[in-house]
Amino acid sequence: MENLLAGLNEPQKEAVLHTEGPLMIIAGAGSGKTKVLTHRIAHLMSKGVDSFNILSLTFTNKAAKEMRMRIEKVVGTDARNLWMGTFHSVFARILRSEADKIGYPTSFTVYDTDDSKSLIKSILSELQLDDKVYKVNSVLSRISSAKNRLISPNEYAQNPILLTDDEASMKPKIHEIYKKYADRCFKAGCMDFDDLLFQTCKLFSLFPDVLNKYQRKFHYVMVDEYQDTNYVQYMITKMLSHERKNICVVGDDAQSIYAFRGADISNIFNFEKDYPNLHIVKLEQNYRSTQNIVKIANSVIKHNKEQLRKDVWTSNEEGNLIELVKATSDNEEGRLVAQSIFEEKNHNQQKSSDFCILYRTNAQSRSMEEALRRLSIPYKIIGGLSFYQRKEIKDMIAYLRYTVNHSDEEAFKRIINYPKRGIGETSATKIVVTAVDNNVTIWDAMLNVSSFMPGRVTVAVNEFVDLVRGFELVIASKDAFEAAKQIAKESGILKDLYDDKTVEGLARYQNLQELLNAIKEFSEDTEKEDRSISAFLQEVSLISTADTKDANGTDYVTMMTIHMAKGLEFKNVYIVGMEENLFPSQMMLQSRADLEEERRLFYVAVTRAEKKLTLSYALQRYKFGRLENCEPSRFLQELDARFLKAPKKSNQDMFSDDFMTATSKFGGNNLMKQNSVNFPKKEAPKSQVVTTTNHVASESFKPSDTSKLEVGMKVEHPKFGFGNVLKIETNGSERKATIFFQKADEKTLLLSFAKLMIIE
DNA sequence: ATTTATATCTTTTTT
DNA sequence: AGATATAAAT
Numbered sequence: 001m002e003n004l005l006a007g008l009n010e011p012q013k014e015a016v017l018h019t020e021g022p023l024m025i026i027a028g029a030g031s032g033k034t035k036v037l038t039h040r041i042a043h044l045m046s047k048g049v050d051s052f053n054i055l056s057l058t059f060t061n062k063a064a065k066e067m068r069m070r071i072e073k074v075v076g077t078d079a080r081n082l083w084m085g086t087f088h089s090v091f092a093r094i095l096r097s098e099a100d101k102i103g104y105p106t107s108f109t110v111y112d113t114d115d116s117k118s119l120i121k122s123i124l125s126e127l128q129l130d131d132k133v134y135k136v137n138s139v140l141s142r143i144s145s146a147k148n149r150l151i152s153p154n155e156y157a158q159n160p161i162l163l164t165d166d167e168a169s170m171k172p173k174i175h176e177i178y179k180k181y182a183d184r185c186f187k188a189g190c191m192d193f194d195d196l197l198f199q200t201c202k203l204f205s206l207f208p209d210v211l212n213k214y215q216r217k218f219h220y221v222m223v224d225e226y227q228d229t230n231y232v233q234y235m236i237t238k239m240l241s242h243e244r245k246n247i248c249v250v251g252d253d254a255q256s257i258y259a260f261r262g263a264d265i266s267n268i269f270n271f272e273k274d275y276p277n278l279h280i281v282k283l284e285q286n287y288r289s290t291q292n293i294v295k296i297a298n299s300v301i302k303h304n305k306e307q308l309r310k311d312v313w314t315s316n317e318e319g320n321l322i323e324l325v326k327a328t329s330d331n332e333e334g335r336l337v338a339q340s341i342f343e344e345k346n347h348n349q350q351k352s353s354d355f356c357i358l359y360r361t362n363a364q365s366r367s368m369e370e371a372l373r374r375l376s377i378p379y380k381i382i383g384g385l386s387f388y389q390r391k392e393i394k395d396m397i398a399y400l401r402y403t404v405n406h407s408d409e410e411a412f413k414r415i416i417n418y419p420k421r422g423i424g425e426t427s428a429t430k431i432v433v434t435a436v437d438n439n440v441t442i443w444d445a446m447l448n449v450s451s452f453m454p455g456r457v458t459v460a461v462n463e464f465v466d467l468v469r470g471f472e473l474v475i476a477s478k479d480a481f482e483a484a485k486q487i488a489k490e491s492g493i494l495k496d497l498y499d500d501k502t503v504e505g506l507a508r509y510q511n512l513q514e515l516l517n518a519i520k521e522f523s524e525d526t527e528k529e530d531r532s533i534s535a536f537l538q539e540v541s542l543i544s545t546a547d548t549k550d551a552n553g554t555d556y557v558t559m560m561t562i563h564m565a566k567g568l569e570f571k572n573v574y575i576v577g578m579e580e581n582l583f584p585s586q587m588m589l590q591s592r593a594d595l596e597e598e599r600r601l602f603y604v605a606v607t608r609a610e611k612k613l614t615l616s617y618a619l620q621r622y623k624f625g626r627l628e629n630c631e632p633s634r635f636l637q638e639l640d641a642r643f644l645k646a647p648k649k650s651n652q653d654m655f656s657d658d659f660m661t662a663t664s665k666f667g668g669n670n671l672m673k674q675n676s677v678n679f680p681k682k683e684a685p686k687s688q689v690v691t692t693t694n695h696v697a698s699e700s701f702k703p704s705d706t707s708k709l710e711v712g713m714k715v716e717h718p719k720f721g722f723g724n725v726l727k728i729e730t731n732g733s734e735r736k737a738t739i740f741f742q743k744a745d746e747k748t749l750l751l752s753f754a755k756l757m758i759i760e
Numbered sequence: 761a762t763t764t765a766t767a768t769c770t771t772t773t774t775t
Numbered sequence: 776a777g778a779t780a781t782a783a784a785t
Contacts, residue, residue: 260772260773260774261773261775360772362773363771417761424762563772585771585773586771622776623770
């Protein structure tokens with residue numbers, strides 16, 4: 001007990017000790033929020049609260065896992081029984097045991113975003129709607145936001161505001177698509193991400209006894225990152241804690257960055273209204289960052305009108321000034337950042353893992369990656385395409401999904417003709433349409449296939465049905481790993497990948513092996529009560545890119561989008577791509593006009609830094625293969641210059657026309673002015689030669705250098721490996737050339753050649 | 761049904 | 776630059 005409060009400041013102690021009744025903790029960046037949460041739980045348990053009765057909702061599975069470990073250190077193995085996880089995973093678990101009450105099979109499967117999009121595409125074509133008008137993404141986001149606000153398809157169809165909105169955007173049929181979409185998901189025995197919350201709410205409202213069961217179970221409810229919860233999540237937590245009102249939410253309105261996903265800051269204000277006797281604790285002392293970083297962060301956020309009064313301060317050292325790096329191009333930006341990391345590492349004896357590069361969009365990782373590789377600095381990209389989003393993995397998962405749930409339409413579409421078994425797209429669509437028209441499941445339609453399909457297809461479909469039946473028996477009789485292994489073999493996936501001897505094919509084969517390993521690990525985890533394939537699928541469907549395991553012992557620079565960086569901290573942070581229309585994002589400015597959310601995002605990025613913060617931007621950047629001019633972000637102009645160091649530039653900069661013109665743009669900005677001094681003339685450094693091999697970095701081939709590439713040359717492409725140039729085609733004004741690239745295996749590929757390296 | 765050539769589009773962030 | 780959709784050829 002003494003131990004639990006040691007090292008906590010007054011408001012932190014207050015938050016830990018206030019266990020009964022509603023509590024809201026407003027936690028500034030770096031104020032020790034996680035510490036308070038873990039200590040609070042440990043405190044509850046030391047008071048004799050059973051861990052079964054505590055529910056803690058976190059933003060990522062990783063955060064839950066870490067918190068559980070920290071608690072376990074204090075209270076021991078009891079912590080295992082805590083209910084901890086994301087909203088999605090916790091309620092998926094509850095839904096799995098209660099699904100039958102709302103008409104879903106216990107073995108319901110989960111649609112990921114790709115599945116949802118694919119289903120919407122099918123529906124659009126069935127309704128004969130133009131997918132140029134009804135863009136899949138916008139339709140899905142419309143449906144998603146309806147679900148997040150607990151609006152059912154019928155309510156949507158009767159909501160004049162929504163209908164007028166849709167008419168105004170020339171998409172009056174959204175309500176119809178929504179209805180059909182929801183219907184199809186239901187009939188497929190599938191829930192999409194939003195359903196996991198939406199259906200939970202439905203379950204709780206329709207079955208008070210079920211709600212009551214969980215109300216009695218969870219004596220204490222805690223919600224982390226409350227500023228990023230949406231309306232459904234607000235409702236669920238409100239319902240769950242209704243009896244005892246022991247609810248504790250933790251958040252920081254200044255760090256709300258998920259409005260695009262339905263997150264609603266007004267949840268924080270609603271919270272105050274819902275609980276008149278609410279106790280509020282503010283954590284304002286920052287333990288993470290230097291004074292300069294805290295101050296510049298405050299200078300960022302003060303430009304936002306809408307925010308709770310809060311005063312984040314620190315007693316840490318003053319620290320370095322914030323650095324500003326200006327580059328002529330995105331590639332140079334990469335080089336400068338990599339060089340800075342290199343120097344910093346040597347200079348201060350730091351590890352690679354002390355560094356983090358943050359960007360607004362995933363696409364920006366490429367130039368950073370290339371630059372780091374050239375300096376042999378190890379790095380790791382978090383996010384982007386995750387393991388479970390790879391085609392070969394999704395295919396295998398689809399087999400498992402379909403075996404568990406014969407109604408799963410999207411899984412069916414994925415595997416019906418992979419590996420090829422002579423059932424083309426037309427046939428597959430016909431089966432789906434027949435099932436929908438006759439109001440039966442896809443499985444039943446297949447059993448009846450001879451009545452509406454020609455004999456040749458019937459035979460193939462029957463074989464497929466038998467295959468799945470066999471898999472069903474396999475799953476029933478063997479453990480998850482053995483079953484998965486057999487399914488991989490008998491489905492033909494394993495062979496299909498094995499036969500592909502290309503570099504990519506080999507990688508895919510290894511990925512599949514890795515998936516099987518993961519299943520093996522899962523099936524041998526004695527801590528898990530349910531080790532079935534079905535449980536594995538559920539877990540896997542909710543793994544997010546933020547949940548990647550830390551490879552312990554490895555030392556690398558971390559690269560990720562700012563969104564993924566929430567909750568993390570690094571000694572040195574580089575925020576790259578500080579350009580108008582990129583950050584703040586063009587999309588954000590045009591369509592949602594929410595500049596304040598972009599600014600909060602910038603605030604989040606800035607506050608990740610402990611010791612040193614560097615901001616960088618480029619004057620030119622490749623966008624869809626075309627070089628575009630960029631202007632520095634308005635956010636840079638907003639910074640308080642007292643905490644900034646003079647911009648740093650490369651030698652090359654001085655000689656480029658672009659640099660000169662771009663500098664003049666900054667005429668009015670005192671920050672940038674200090675920079676316009678004369679630099680000694682020096683020859684621009686040549687592109688570096690890569691490591692010990694005789695490869696020349698791709699840099700030496702500008703898109704205009706078509707002349708350097710000749711027919712017959714041996715070349716290497718980072719993705720497609722070694723090959724020969726067969727033919728070069730230049731399409732005039734485009735300044736873009738395509739080459740025919742022949743690989744060792746005789747396959748001919750068409751490539752643009754920007755990434756090719758000539759082997760001398 | 762499947763492969764190959766050509767055209768078009770991409771434009772945020774993620775559970 | 777690269778993915779994906781569409782059209783045309785096999």
